[in-house]
Amino acid sequence: MTTLYDFTIKNIENEEYDLSGLRGVVVLIVNIVSKPGVYDQELGSLEVLYEYYQNKNFVVIGVPCNQFGGQETFTAEEIVRNCNDHHKLTFPLTAKLEVNGENEHPMFKWLKECSPGILGAKKIEGNMEKFLINAEGQLIGRYHFLTPLEYLYQDLDNIL
Structure with missing residues (x-):
């Protein structure tokens, strides 16, 4: 069975990161702007x-x-500056990726196959789509960009 740990991804510094390093960690993956x-x-x-x-x-x-x-036309350096200076984000960022289509990252193909969107849609509909992965690397939830975060808090309280 495929898990999150089977993938690698480039971080915002464009360095390869093996997601198997997240074993035992609950992960929320979000496509951002x-x-x-x-x-x-x-x-x-x-x-x-x-x-x-x-x-x-x-x-x-x-x-x-x-x-x-x-909406995300910035370079990696500009993305880091926007996230750190304007948004005050401290969570990790990846390099800019495609989440749909011919050039989609394999991790997103897996995420969408494991949990189709609204009405069974295989594609991500917009920014801020969220995927929750448990500590065993299995996808356990997909949250449409319009889904209130309260639902995510409830789910996290149940698994952490």
């Missing part, structure tokens, strides 16, 4: 969630993506 003014409230709420649970073997991984309205 760092552009100031666009998702300020959502990113702030994700940071609060991360800070609340980070001492319980939990991590948020932000995945910058430019596939929805061309």
Whole structure:
């Protein structure tokens, strides 16, 4: 059975990271946009969630993506600056990735196959889509970008 641990991903510094290093950690993967003014409230709420649970073997991984309205046109350095200076994010970021289509990262193909979206859709519909992976590397939840974070808090309280 495929798990999160079967994948590698490039971090924001463009260095390869083996996700098997997250064994035993609950992971929330979110495709984000760092552009100031666009998702300020959502990113702030994700940071609060991360800070609340980070001492319980939990991590948020932000995945910058430019596939929805061309909102993430920044370089890696600009993304880091936006996330650190404007949004005050402390959770880790990956390199900019594609989450749909021909050039989608294999991890996102797996995530979407394990948990189709609304009405069985295989694609990610927009920024801020969230995928929750348990400490064994198995996908246990997908949260549409319009899903209130309260549902995620409830699910995290049940597994952490």
